[in-house]
Amino acid sequence: MKRIYLATLVLGLVALATQAEAGTDRRIGTAGAQELRIPVGTRGIALAGATVASNHGLESVFYNPAGLASTEGVEAYFGNTSYIADINVRYLALSSKMDWGSLAFTAKVLDLGDLIVTTEDAPEGTGQVETLTFAVIGLTASRYLTDAISFGATGYFINESILDVHAKGVAFDMGLHYDLPWRNARFGLVMKNLGPDMAFDGANLEHSVQIPGSSPNSRPRVLRTQSAAFDLPTYFELGGEMSAWTSGDNQVMGYGTYQSNNFSKDEFRGGVEYNYQDLLSLRGGYAYADQNDYLFGPSFGAGLNLPLGGGTVSVDYAFQSVDSFFDDMHTISARFKF
Template sequence: MKKIYQLSVLSVVLIGMLHAQYRDIPDVVTKVATSAANWLKLGTSTRAAGMGGTFVAAGQGVSAIPYNPAAIAYLEGSEVYVSRTNYVAGITYNVISYGTRLSASDFFGINIFYLDSGPIGVTTEKFSNGTNEDYHVTSMSFKLAYARRMTDRLKVGVTLNYIRDEIYTTNMQSVAFDMGSNFDTGIFGIVLGMSVSNFGPEVQYGGEGLQVPVADSLDVDGRLNKVTESFPLPLMFRLGIQKDIIGPSENATLKSSTHRLSFAMDGTNPTDYTVHGNAGIEYAFRELAFLRAGTNIGHDTAGFAAGGGLFFKMGSMSAKVDYAFINYNILKLMHQVSIGLEF
């Protein structure tokens, strides 16, 4: 009972700190629209989505690479993860991840992300109602992750990330780095997760769409290039905790070999928004069936989230199927589904 009380107090304090942030003050500067490639902040794990986006400490395996690269240090063998998300306004994005254990303490992972806006009608100054031509906004990232078990309680990881954005006839490409850690504190069974994402140089758009033909030019092809302003990537610092309230582990507050109930909470401090957070729970029955729920704290549109999943054993392999949704209020629901294979 004492442990439950202490965990409850800690949760209330963290939630209170997030709600106390100044983003609700009318005159505050929220830093919105001050960075490029905001799609780098999209949630890619279905399990995380069902828990309200909490994953920096709770994530284990390749689906957590974008949240915290140290999460692949939980792998016992190899894992493949595939997900599809029907986002808002007809936008969809897909993820493919792979990870494997190289040695007793070394781990390697790959994460590929691809976003498609769907068809958008082309309009010009002369044809404001459209030219009967469509274009797509596409964004992709390719991550190479490495993680290491430093001790039985500490895991660290880093990611090298190639990113590319295409908007009609303009494009941008760059590289960025992520780093993170997971630490079993040994205090009431709390796991602490930390990560820094999208650390890299400022980016600038270029391409054919920014070329202007001129009659008199020193350029061989008779074109001049417009110089666009450069913008930083959306650098994010995440801090999270995870705790088994009920479960078979020795760190669980209440012991049970059949049921597990985990609580997780994240706080995020981005360079292009105010501090916000996520809180969620996951219930597991014999680690075969899962129910999840969570909420976004301090987010301008995202709110309640929920989901579930099933685990199947198939000989030497196992499979996981997960589904989640997030309520974006006026933007309606986001749906995400994923399949994972462990071998």
């Protein structure tokens, strides 16, 4: 029965993936809600996002919800990324082991800074300053189907707010892990950001207009601009990990991921992680896409695990080089396990 269930899950994910158009230049820039694609999880960022097959507990949720199944006890994660264009990304996540599996709550909030309000009548500014709010709230459930197979799913609530104009939507991730009995190898696949189209609506899309040809004494009409709907940035990932070298307390893990994008060129990701006694980790990664304006270069990072009472605290840092006009990205985080 479990084999039938597994086959159904795999075929379902593959069927969803085949519905997505292969990555091309023609659809670049046509999807919205791009905050769904902004990576979180310091370890994954340092490994260039090549961790679709990694079961690193709570930090795996963004890359593949199936990785949450390995969580033991309670975990809490706090992270901050200095993203491109002076954007700060704050990420909070909490998870707990349940009788039936694992459950996690996540919140990604983008600090886009202050916006000086301008209008047609005041192009230099009205003196009003507004704060932009983009947030993604998630709930993840994951469990082992067999000793070697885990499945996870995440539901997201998306909120974008700009000057009394709002777009709200939902998205879903579904992922699978399969452990192989060789060199700590694991295979993973995930379908991300499935969901209905979104559109903006709100008071600032309404305008008071005097209809041409109407009586001068007639009241202005309130007209609403209809915002065009936009798709979510759906993509499919397939990848694996394995132990490349082990000697005593030293281990080197290798990671690889293929990402098939629906609204941009496909990407290839690879990473290497050195671990000493599960105490110190050094990481590096690289992502590639066949496009001239691809922003991201090599990434690097390190992590330190320390005992804390009856649990542990992990402090991690990641550096992501960025080409062209933007500053490099820096991420720092703390993860607590109880």
